[in-house]
Amino acid sequence: MNFEISKDPIDIQSVIDKVVQREAGAITTFIGTVRELTHGKKTLYLIYEAYESMAVKKLEQIGTEIKERWNGAEVAITHRTGKLDITDVAVVIAVSTPHRADAYEANRYAIERIKEIVPIWKKEHWEDGEEWIGNQLETVAYPKGKPEAKDLNE
Amino acid sequence: MNKIMFFAHLRDRVGEESVTKDVSGKTISELKQMLEENYELKLDSVMAAVNEEFASDDEVIQDGDTIAFIPPVSGG
Numbered sequence: 001m002n003f004e005i006s007k008d009p010i011d012i013q014s015v016i017d018k019v020v021q022r023e024a025g026a027i028t029t030f031i032g033t034v035r036e037l038t039h040g041k042k043t044l045y046l047i048y049e050a051y052e053s054m055a056v057k058k059l060e061q062i063g064t065e066i067k068e069r070w071n072g073a074e075v076a077i078t079h080r081t082g083k084l085d086i087t088d089v090a091v092v093i094a095v096s097t098p099h100r101a102d103a104y105e106a107n108r109y110a111i112e113r114i115k116e117i118v119p120i121w122k123k124e125h126w127e128d129g130e131e132w133i134g135n136q137l138e139t140v141a142y143p144k145g146k147p148e149a150k151d152l153n154e
Numbered sequence: 155m156n157k158i159m160f161f162a163h164l165r166d167r168v169g170e171e172s173v174t175k176d177v178s179g180k181t182i183s184e185l186k187q188m189l190e191e192n193y194e195l196k197l198d199s200v201m202a203a204v205n206e207e208f209a210s211d212d213e214v215i216q217d218g219d220t221i222a223f224i225p226p227v228s229g230g
Contacts, residue, residue, distance in 0.1 A: 032230050048229070051161055051222055054206040055229075079229055091230055111230055119203070119222070120229030121162040132163040134228035 002076040003059035005052045005120075010078050010092050018076035019096040026100035028107040032091035034084045044125045048081045048090060051119035055079070058118040062110055066095065070106045073097045077110060079120055090122075156215060158185075159222040164200065168193050178219070183211040185221065200225050 002018050016029055034046050063075040079091045093110045097103040114120070123132050159172040177185050182204070186197040201224040202209050208224070215221060 049162060050229070051159070051203075051206075051224070054203060054222065057206055114230045115227065117208075117227070118229050119161065119224050119227055121225065122228045123162070132166075132225070132228075134162065134226035 002074075003056055003063060004078045005050050005055050005059075006078055006080050007082045008080070010080055010089050012089065012092050015076050015078050015092040016094045019074040019094045021074050021096055023072055023098055024074070024096035024103075025098050026103040027094060027096040028100075028103040030091070030093040030107050030111055031089055032093075032111065034086050034088045034090055036086045038124075041126055043086065044127060045086070046084045046090075046125065047123040048079070048084060049121050049123070050079070050081050052081075054119050059114070061117070062113045065113070066106045066109060069109070070095075070097055070102045073102065073106050075106070075110065077114070079114070079118070081120070156218070157220045158189075159220065161223065162225045164195060164197075164223050164225055167195055176217070177221070178215050178217040180215050181211065182209055182213050182215070182221070185215065186211070189223075197223065 012031060016027060019027055036043055059077045066073050066075050074096045076094045080089065084090055093107055095103050095107040095110065097106060121132055121134055123130060155174055156177045157172050157174055160168045160170065165171055182202045189195055190197055203222045203224055204213060204215065204219050
């Protein structure tokens with residue numbers, strides 16, 4: 001179970017523990033947290049929603065891509081759903097590799113891929129309203145109407 | 155029969171997490187058009203997934219397929 005969607009607060013150490021291996025010389029951990037200000041606008045809280053079964057599959061796909069690209073990598077990702085307050089942890093990504101440069105690169109790759117292909121959405125709640133992020137008003141994540149072929153199958 | 159799932163703002167608009175309908179034989183783009191008319195949705199920047207894999211607009215839906223409409227994602 002290296003790839004999980006969780007309704008509960010994420011235990012960071014348990015994600016790290018999943019990638020511990022004798023071959024590793026480095027473990028990088030990315031912790032994505034809920035930010036209060038976005039372009040000067042104050043967030044009160046967020047709601048994350050996932051298409052859970054597909055999201056787990058797509059996280060696994062990211063893990064497979066990383067193992068193909070970075071020799072000897074181990075990957076674990078947990079993403080939280082539900083209501084998150086400011087400073088709460090939304091996602092934890094742990095990557096271990098034999099050498100540190102790869103661990104940094106592969107971890108960065110994982111978060112960028114999550115933002116491309118994993119069906120998870122956040123709804124921002126501000127003082128003056130709420131909005132699902134990722135709609136045409138906020139960002140244009142699929143400028144051609146879909147993730148690019150390279151995004152899906154790389 | 156087919157299960158058709160909606161997420162994020164699409165679910166808010168439709169008012170349901172999913173609907174059950176027989177849409178086998180239709181392509182994804184034909185289904186999109188049908189839903190746009192029925193629910194006044196805009197689906198041009200929305201991806202579809204069939205059985206949890208991203209699908210192109212010309213994929214033909216089979217009986218029993220689960221179709222999900224995936225607005226641009228915003229995880230992380």
